[in-house]
Amino acid sequence: MRAVLVTGGSRGIGRAVALEFARGGDRVGVQYAANRADAEETLRQLPGEGHVLLQAELGEPDAAERLVSRAVAELGAVDVLVNNAAVAPTEANRHLVADTPLAEWQRVWRRMVDVNLLAPADLCWAVAHHLIGRAAGGAIVNVGSRGAFRGEPDFPAYGTTKAALHALGQSLAVALAPHGIAVTSVAPGFVATERQAAKLTGAEGERLRAQSPFGRVGTPEEIAAAVHFLASPAAIWASGTVVDLNGASHLRI
Template sequence: MNLPANGRRVLISGASRGLGRALAQAFAENGDRVAVHYGSREEDARATLASLAGDGHVLVGGDLSDPAGAADVAERAAAVAGGLGGLDVLVNNAAVNLPHPLADTSYEDWADLWQRHVAVNLLATANLSHLAARRMIDQGTGGRIVNIGSRGAFRGEPDHPAYGATKAAVHALGQSLAVSLAPYGIAVASVAPGFFETERVAHRLSGDEGAAIRAQSPFGRAGTAEEIAAAVLWLASPVAEWASGTVLDLNGASHLRT
């Protein structure tokens, strides 16, 4: 299977800001063409699109929590007219992470928030993976799928249990797909980041909370979106095929698995 090192067609879900923007920029700087997906933040997504090096990038909005919406996003991203003309790489980055500690959350809110996390974090990832992989199989040139998981899948998330549970499921999904898609030259891997700085969580890095977050790592700092993006770019590269099935910890030694 001949997967090029650059010039690939890359769909990144949830790419309007934060890690999604850093991912889009890393692939664009590598010479790839990127479909920037957004759910509701169109203005932010357009800012991401405008920031990308090179040309041929496209903007694709849509609700991934709806299976029909996911199919529409994949179709428009891969379209010959107005899209990328196919898909070589999928990065499943879209996610929700809303607090719902059990002791402080009503049953109605608890059930609603679990459904939202499952719909976006897990089912949208599964559906986009199917849609992208089928295109890669039909193209006959192999491909890459990289999932954004979380350190919380391993250490627990007491205030965000649905987030931790769905990210653990994303890791398991990636390993299942790594086995089933290998005969088609499609490698599947996941990353499990710890806390990393984006504009959405920058306020947490001040004062005592910020000091506690930085103290989680022996490096005494938080991670960066660019560090996560660099690892994803490598996992999506032709030379990373043998890493298929891996879950790569990116947490500055703040949580060590045995």
């Protein structure tokens, strides 16, 4: 039985990841920022015992280190970190370079850099130091994005921070391998989470489904299954990889 810290675990991909680990017999720490009701629903759905809720605003200084300390205190350890929490693209943070005033441009960039990149970097640091201090192997899985490779013209800060997250994972994979710690990333395409339900209706839904030759979008459970495998001892030789999970909607060479 492992202790697993999942950030952004209140719904969507994070909830599916938490469920996947719990079904495998692991104890899960579910981090959330503000939506406690959704986080409590995630906790209610988790099979097994010993799961905990962990509130943290990851955009705040030192929040990541405090979160890992609390996770260790309540779970007894952290063996696996899943960096899933992120500021996702919405109409409220759309920032086309030609149309966005500088002050708004800077606000969106700083928020996404803080949450999507600096917080995961700090969490990786804290979990790595915890694992090295225990002389224990472990796994870190970062949830990136297809947008890191194909570009996000309406949300350049999002695409940039996800590309940087992939690069962070590859650098840490090399640095942490001597300590038995595997670091991988997944790069999902469009996923049918609760937040995206409105987009999947009508003409926009048809356009999104047509991006993949499968004629549909991905599911949170498909992303969770890949994350769960990458965090397993069987996948240690995949350390450093970025796994595309986009239904062949964007192919890299």
